[in-house]
Amino acid sequence: MENLRRLTPFLSVAPQISEADVGTLASRGYHAIVNNRPDNEGEGQPSSAAIEAAAKRLGLSYRHIPVISGKVTEADVEAFRAAMRELRGPVFAYCRTGTRSTTLWALSEAARLDPAVLIGVAADAGYDLNPLRPRLDAQWAGGVTIVARATADAAPARAAKAYDVVVIGGGAAGCSVTASLLKRRPGLKIAIVEPREMHYYQPGWTLVGGGVFDRRKTTRPMAECIPAGAAWIKAAVASFDPPGNAVLLEDGTPIGYSTLIVAPGLELRWDLVEGLSETLGRNGVTSNYMLDLAPYTWELARGLKGGTALFTQPPMPIKCAGAPQKAMYLSANHWEAQGVLKGIDVEFNNAGGVLFGVKEYVPSLMRYVERYGARLVFNSNLKSIDGPNKRAVFETRKEDGSVERVSKRFDMIHVVPPQTAPAFIRQSPLADGAGWVDVDPETLRHKSYGNIFALGDAGSMPNAKTAAAVRKQAPIVAENIIAILDGRNPRAVYDGYGSCPLTVERGKVVMAEFGYGGKLLPTFPWDSTRPRWSAWFAKVSVLPWLYFDVMMKGREWLAKPTVLPHQPLAHEAAAACADPAQRK
Ligand code: FAD
Secondary structure (H helix, E strand, O other): OOOOEEOOOOEEEEOOOOHHHHHHHHHOOOOEEEEOOOOOOOOOOOOHHHHHHHHHHOOOEEEEOOOOOOOOOHHHHHHHHHHHHHOOOOEEEEOOOOHHHHHHHHHHHOOOOOHHHHHHHHHHOOOOOHHHHHHHHHHHHHOOOOOOOOOOOOOOOOOOEEEEEEEEOOOHHHHHHHHHHHHHOOOOOEEEEOOOOEEEOHHHHHHHHOOOOOHHHHEEEHHHHOOOOOEEEOOOEEEEEHHHOEEEEOOOOEEEEEEEEEOOOOEEOHHHOEOHHHHOOOOOEEOOOOOOOHHHHHHHHHHOOOEEEEEEEOOOOOEOOOHHHHHHHHHHHHHHHHOOHHHEEEEEEEOOOOOOOOHHHHHHHHHHHHHOOOEEEEOEEEEEEEOOOOEEEEEEEOOOOOEEEEEEEOOEEEOOOOEEOOHHHHOOOOEOOOOOEOEOOOOOEEOOOOOEEEOHHHEOOOOOEOHHHHHHHHHHHHHHHHHHHOOOOOOEEOOOOEEEEEEEEOOEEEEEEEOHHHOEOOOOOOOOOOOEHHHHHHHHHHHHHHHHHHHHHOOOOOOOOEEOOOOOOHHHHHHHHHOHHHOO
16 A cells, blocks of 8 residues: 555545555555446456445445546535545545545645645655646635536637647557657657556466466556657546547547547456456456466465366457466466376356367467367356455356356456446547457558547457567557647558567467458468477567567567558648649
8 A cells, every 4th residue: 555645634646546445454454445436447456345345344434425536526525525524534445546535635625725735745645736727716715606617518628738749558569650650750749648657568468377487577567668758648538539530538638639549458357247346366366367376376376186177268359368378288288297187177158159260270270279178168157256265256158049058167267357348438429339449450540630640459350369469559549649640641561560479388389470351471481380399489578578668668579560551631632733743
């Protein structure tokens, strides 16, 4: 709880807490918890019910005053004010970053405290409330009640700050495309909006779960990853105002842009499997999709000497479609080496109907499935988990189209959660029917808004959602953004390249590399469908370097964009015709 900030002797705030943190709060003398976050807002977020139960167990009062990002209403402020009146202090309040809780506190005090004092106190705690100044001033001046200054459904906001390029997300895609842009045009005014303090190298998490990497190898402070020359706005985007060329932050602050790049990744939907959130990290339930749990995968694998090990794969699309089976191969390989594999029932429950989407790789993978004696169960989708009783329920679609529920006992289960676009994208005008950012699969430009692009996991293009895909997409988006800023048509095109290093055993990888339509696109002139030691060496030693020191630095090694010949825009063609020198 090192992020806990004291605003007053009565009230402290912090970013999202875990159930375990409730114990820390109780031991520090807090008497009440206020949760300002709606449920299911972000991946891995404990539910309000879970935090409330933990608070009740320790005798703390609990209030849930959920506030929608960017829409702090007067009703929210009044509810917060009432809670502060009624609760016994000291009180602890939280949301995703602590900004909404701090905003509520400032607005609830605005009629009686000087705005400069409120802003100063918040600044000392690390929260910038300057954008709230007009609203605080209005309340201070006469207790005037006003509604949220900038909301998604209010009139388009006038952006306080404007950038040539605003990038949403400082993950693999956001940092790489920013670096590629600054390489092309160092003077560009560009900002990354990213709430996290840490950047994650997620492709390394399979290796953490397989006991090959220490988890520290997969994290870096965000400050070291945001490219020099870009501004870092440490906040989360809540909504979009495409006609006003602005995005709205969680506290309602508008940020203006000439061009926008949307790269917030995807959302892990632990909530879509009943009982899963409650038992994650306990009772033999693990997942390499959450860094905190990847070491638990390895702990479970090392501890298992017999019994049943289940591995699950949800419906597509997911990030790194091979990761569910990689967890199985590395665990089974360990059991084989320990001589205990024969006593362990290994079962892979796949919501889809094939082991891997590109058929050329399936024979190699099947050889490992057979070697490890793993049972493949297709069309079997995890629906609920009962951790304490170690049972998982799958919905299985049979050949005649009927669906049945099958309950299976496990000693360990590796779960890959269903995945969707983040809620603020799904509910935005940028989304396609399935919720992803609706872009052209070649230029990565939004189909309705010409100055908006997307790359990485949040985009609608049908490539394999991988960091490897991002490596090829970033130069393409950079090239096309520069074209738009210069008033030209985007001409760089993406072929759908993605890659999935399938870690089939310690020391061997099948390096799947393919593009749109499953076309094989191997980087090196080798048969990429076979397991190789050299591919393992690449996965363990070369790819982390390629990620942090090449791709994220805008070095486009083996990733130069394909640029189509120039097609003049209508106004360029007209200008050329008007110019006598151009006439034949
Ligand atoms: P991310 O890297 O997830 O970054 C998204 C960023 O956006 C985050 O920093 C987040 O905080 C930020 N954000 C979210 N919401 C907001 C908001 N509202 N406002 C502002 N910022 C926001 N890929 C491979 O190439 N090879 C592999 O072997 C591989 N293995 C994998 C194994 C696992 C277990 C996992 C989980 C992933 C794996 N991947 C692999 C996939 C790869 O990590 C992702 O495809 C890649 O990180 C996508 O990049 P991104 O920038 O789109 O999303």
